[in-house]
Amino acid sequence: MGPTAVGKTAIALQLARHFSTQIISADSRQCYTELNIGVAKPTAEELQLVPHYFINSHSVFDTVNAAVFEKYALAKVEEIFKTNDIAVMVGGTGLYIKTFCDGIDLVPIILPGMREEITAGYQAKGLEWLQEEVNKNDPAYFSSGEIHNPHRLLRALEVKLSTGKSITEFQSHTKAVRDFSIIKIGLELPRAELYQRINHRVDAMVENGLPDEVKNLQPYQRLNALQTVGYKEFFDYFDGKVSFTAAVESIKINTRHYAKRQMTWFKKDAEVKWCAPAFEPVLNITRDEIC
Numbered sequence: 001m002g003p004t005a006v007g008k009t010a011i012a013l014q015l016a017r018h019f020s021t022q023i024i025s026a027d028s029r030q031c032y033t034e035l036n037i038g039v040a041k042p043t044a045e046e047l048q049l050v051p052h053y054f055i056n057s058h059s060v061f062d063t064v065n066a067a068v069f070e071k072y073a074l075a076k077v078e079e080i081f082k083t084n085d086i087a088v089m090v091g092g093t094g095l096y097i098k099t100f101c102d103g104i105d106l107v108p109i110i111l112p113g114m115r116e117e118i119t120a121g122y123q124a125k126g127l128e129w130l131q132e133e134v135n136k137n138d139p140a141y142f143s144s145g146e147i148h149n150p151h152r153l154l155r156a157l158e159v160k161l162s163t164g165k166s167i168t169e170f171q172s173h174t175k176a177v178r179d180f181s182i183i184k185i186g187l188e189l190p191r192a193e194l195y196q197r198i199n200h201r202v203d204a205m206v207e208n209g210l211p212d213e214v215k216n217l218q219p220y221q222r223l224n225a226l227q228t229v230g231y232k233e234f235f236d237y238f239d240g241k242v243s244f245t246a247a248v249e250s251i252k253i254n255t256r257h258y259a260k261r262q263m264t265w266f267k268k269d270a271e272v273k274w275c276a277p278a279f280e281p282v283l284n285i286t287r288d289e290i291c
Helices: 008-018 044-049 066-080 094-102 114-125 127-137 150-163 191-207 210-220 232-238 244-266
Strands: 023-025 088-090 185-187 273-275
Touching (some): 023 066, 094 244, 127 150, 210 232
16 A cells, blocks of 8 residues: 555565565556546556456446455455465555455445535535535534545535434444455655655656547546546646646646655554565565565
């Protein structure tokens, strides 16, 4: 695990090849077949090197959340363990990783159309409006949750408006018991180096055709799956709200902010063993060294 652009994919591929095993992605956006360049999905060549699960497994029209991921990933890891005693999970979506490791609380039922209604309001009025709505309707979450993360705010608001209860009431913090051991490895880099890698990646995405990818998805821009850094900024460009240069710069800024939020989330987990990514091949690592 670790922030975006830190080098997770390369290390995961090395480990999976070394142990002749398979990879489960823990990325909430790489699972969508329609999203490619903007979510830094592994290349076709990388996907051929090692079998991957939760890559190109869903459509942007599907409902995908932590509960869906937990069920999917537990089934796949059980499948892997039939032929190998090690599986590799890689990703930066902290909630998905936590759900896989610790389980998930009761999932509240959301009223039909509620998410679409809130998303439309957010699209039209912005983050400040969304924060005000959550503060007004669910002050319990607002006082302790991620109030700068629109996805978390959307979720909190839809739960409150659908059930009348704060999302915090559904969070029992009861840890599930898994029948396998979990070793958590966190990758980190000095902030300046990570931000340089992020900026370079965004430039490469633009050069490799991200604007065209986003343009083709413009009719579906209100879908939850497309409320994603790299896409929403170019939607603003195509809607005539910002210049091309401003859109690219916003992607870099928002990606850096996202990386910071990722690290804040992961650093709360005392079980994570942190290290710098080794960009040279990891060829002599053993099971004991992993453990």
